Amino acid sequence: MRIVLIGAPGSGKGTQAKKLVSRYGVPQISTGDLLRAAVAAETPLGLQAKAAMDAGQLVSDQIVLDMIEERMAEPDTKKGFILDGFPRNIPQAQALDTMLIKLGRPLEAAILIDVDFDLLIQRIAGRRTCSSCGQMYNIYTSPPKMDGLCDVCGGKLHHRADDNEDTITNRLRVYEAQTAPLINYYKSQGKQYIVDGAGDIDEILQRLRNIIDTLPTHESLESASKTARFEQTIQEMVEKVETKLTPDTQATPVANKETRTMTAKKKATRKKATAKKSVAKKKITKKAAVKKKAAKKKVVKKRVAVKKAAAKKKKVVKKKAAVKKKVVKKKAAAKKKVAKKASPKEKPVKKKAAGKAPTKKKTPTKKKGAKKKAAARKKR
Numbered sequence: 001m002r003i004v005l006i007g008a009p010g011s012g013k014g015t016q017a018k019k020l021v022s023r024y025g026v027p028q029i030s031t032g033d034l035l036r037a038a039v040a041a042e043t044p045l046g047l048q049a050k051a052a053m054d055a056g057q058l059v060s061d062q063i064v065l066d067m068i069e070e071r072m073a074e075p076d077t078k079k080g081f082i083l084d085g086f087p088r089n090i091p092q093a094q095a096l097d098t099m100l101i102k103l104g105r106p107l108e109a110a111i112l113i114d115v116d117f118d119l120l121i122q123r124i125a126g127r128r129t130c131s132s133c134g135q136m137y138n139i140y141t142s143p144p145k146m147d148g149l150c151d152v153c154g155g156k157l158h159h160r161a162d163d164n165e166d167t168i169t170n171r172l173r174v175y176e177a178q179t180a181p182l183i184n185y186y187k188s189q190g191k192q193y194i195v196d197g198a199g200d201i202d203e204i205l206q207r208l209r210n211i212i213d214t215l216p217t218h219e220s221l222e223s224a225s226k227t228a229r230f231e232q233t234i235q236e237m238v239e240k241v242e243t244k245l246t247p248d249t250q251a252t253p254v255a256n257k258e259t260r261t262m263t264a265k266k267k268a269t270r271k272k273a274t275a276k277k278s279v280a281k282k283k284i285t286k287k288a289a290v291k292k293k294a295a296k297k298k299v300v301k302k303r304v305a306v307k308k309a310a311a312k313k314k315k316v317v318k319k320k321a322a323v324k325k326k327v328v329k330k331k332a333a334a335k336k337k338v339a340k341k342a343s344p345k346e347k348p349v350k351k352k353a354a355g356k357a358p359t360k361k362k363t364p365t366k367k368k369g370a371k372k373k374a375a376a377r378k379k380r
Contacts, residue, residue: 001026001080001212002105004087004096006182008175009068009114009168010124010206011197015136016113017084019205024212026080027071034067036061049231065099072103080108089178090185108215110186111208115197119173122170142201205310210295214288 001024005013038046039053045067049059064086071077087093100106115123125138132155135265137144144151186192197206 001082001215002107003080003082003102003109003111003212003215004107005111005113006179006186007197008115008117008120008179009117009171010120010127010338011113012123012201013084013113015201016205016208017082018081019201020208020212023205023209024080026082027074027076028082028084029068029071029077030084031064031068033087034071035064038067061095064092065095068096069099070104072105082379083107087182090181093182093185107191109193109211110191111193111211113185113197113204114194119198120172121165125165126161127163128159130155131158132156210291214284214291216284315361 005017007013014030020026021028035046035049039050040046045063049063052059060354066212068083068086072081073198083096087096097106122140123138128137128139128144129135130137130150130153133150133153135150135152137150137157144157148157149155150157183192183194193211195204195211197204
């Protein structure tokens with residue numbers, strides 16, 4: 001796997017590069033890290049870079065390329081590498097291609113992590129880095145558990161002075177003017193891929209893996225590289241022969257025969273290489289299409305399953321709520337019934353007037369008897 005990650009500042013190149021390193025076991029080659037290490041170690045290239053920086057100048061592309069070439073000589077790059085932060089413009093890309101072809105290790109893909117500029121501003125402005133272990137956080141999207149402290153080592157989190165909105169906007173303008181044209185450069189080589197950089201870190205990683213896993217194998221690339229080198233050798237030989245021939249010699253049948261033989265060989269080789277390349281490309285395209293279709297089916301299936309699970313869960317929750325409500329109602333009704341039985345209604349009792357004896361109502365018969373008695377007394 002030999003790839004370069006392209007993207008604006010804050011697009012997540014560094015974060016994704018680290019994830020890919022642990023997944024594929026190839027090193028991340030960051031030009032910023034190389035420069036810092038070379039300056040700290042005071043290597044010949046590091047001293048040259050330090051001299052340029054002390055003079056307030058940019059480190060030349062040649063110094064950076066020499067550092068990358070030195071890094072490529074280390075054994076851990078045999079399986080491949082992930083370039084991060086270089087190239088940033090077309091001249092750098094061309095110089096890098098020349099160097100990698102010379103080493104027989106051309107790039108397999110240039111992957112652009114595409115992110116909307118408004119989201120980039122939020123990402124960069126909220127970016128915090130651990131000063132001890134280099135772990136990165138974002139106060140908006142992935143904040144640390146404790147404010148200002150690293151979750152991994154407990155180190156202090158650092159906020160870069162140039163991570164402010166004005167500086168970020170300016171850096172994005174520079175990126176758009178210089179780095180964005182690289183997309184067309186790699187597109188013309190058939191190596192350009194674009195990944196949506198919005199969303200969860202693991203989602204973006206999966207998108208990158210979908211591309212990397214469908215890249216051509218090292219064997220097919222090495223074969224194509226050998227064919228290209230063989231063609232170049234033939235071409236050089238033809239040019240040498242043509243240069244050595246004088247006008248008189250060119251007219252001789254022997255010279256014409258030799259030239260014709262070389263041209264015929266060159267054409268035959270080119271034809272074979274083109275046919276091989278075409279077959280390999282068709283196979284890769286077919287394989288990629290099948291994988292893409294399978295991945296799409298898987299995503300659709302997953303979405304359907306998630307929707308069904310959500311609907312089922314909602315139904316269960318609703319049913320539970322209804323049952324709970326019914327139970328509560330029943331309990332309330334039972335409580336009310338028990339309370340009603342426990343305290344029966346009492347009939348209101350009339351209060352007796354204080355100090356007065358209860359008087360009995362006189363019936364009409366008794367009144368008449370009393371009158372008669374009174375009349376008898378008078379007669380006597």
